[in-house]
Amino acid sequence: MPSFNKVILMGNLTRDPELRVTTNGLSICKMSLATNRVFNSQDGERREEVTYVDVDAFGRQAEIISKYMTKGRPILIEGRLKLDIWETQQGEKRSKLFVVLERFQFMGGREDSADSGGHGSHVERSSPPPRPSSAPAAPASSPPQQRDEMEEDDVPF
Numbered sequence: 001m002p003s004f005n006k007v008i009l010m011g012n013l014t015r016d017p018e019l020r021v022t023t024n025g026l027s028i029c030k031m032s033l034a035t036n037r038v039f040n041s042q043d044g045e046r047r048e049e050v051t052y053v054d055v056d057a058f059g060r061q062a063e064i065i066s067k068y069m070t071k072g073r074p075i076l077i078e079g080r081l082k083l084d085i086w087e088t089q090q091g092e093k094r095s096k097l098f099v100v101l102e103r104f105q106f107m108g109g110r111e112d113s114a115d116s117g118g119h120g121s122h123v124e125r126s127s128p129p130p131r132p133s134s135a136p137a138a139p140a141s142s143p144p145q146q147r148d149e150m151e152e153d154d155v156p157f
Contacts (some may be wrong), residue, residue, distance in 0.1 A: 008075065010107065011036070011053075012074050013031055013072060014032040015031070018031070024155045025062070028056060029056070029061075035051050035053065053099055055099045056101065057101040077109060078103040081097060084098070088136060
């Protein structure tokens with residue numbers, strides 16, 4: 001049975017990220033993201049809907065996010081949905097749906113730089129980038145080779 005679990009969200013942090021380190025040395029960063037949706041209601045009134053999503057990051061990504069991100073800063077994340085189910089001490093069943101971060105990109109400019117651009121360019125991946133090919137470089141006149149990642153200029157809008 002095929003399945004697909006991918007989430008892409010862009011929003012602002014609702015609080016400062018919380019970094020913890022396990023006894024095994026694994027860094028875990030917990031954060032909450034707010035995404036806004038603006039729409040017109042049936043009576044023509046402009047409305048805004050806010051959705052809050054909890055996100056967990058692990059390893060080096062967790063350390064980078066906790067170091068550079070603060071409440072209110074924008075971030076783009078890619079990840080997967082995960083459902084945790086547990087039982088309280090009183091025997092009540094509880095569940096929580098959240099996002100496990102796989103990649104992220106800082107958005108907005110650097111706060112500590114006077115010449116900040118329109119958006120950040122830092123991208124982190126949970127897996128290492130592909131290794132360079134040992135094949136010789138293609139001549140300049142040949143068509144471009146297929147890439148794993150899209151660049152900003154590749155987006156059609």
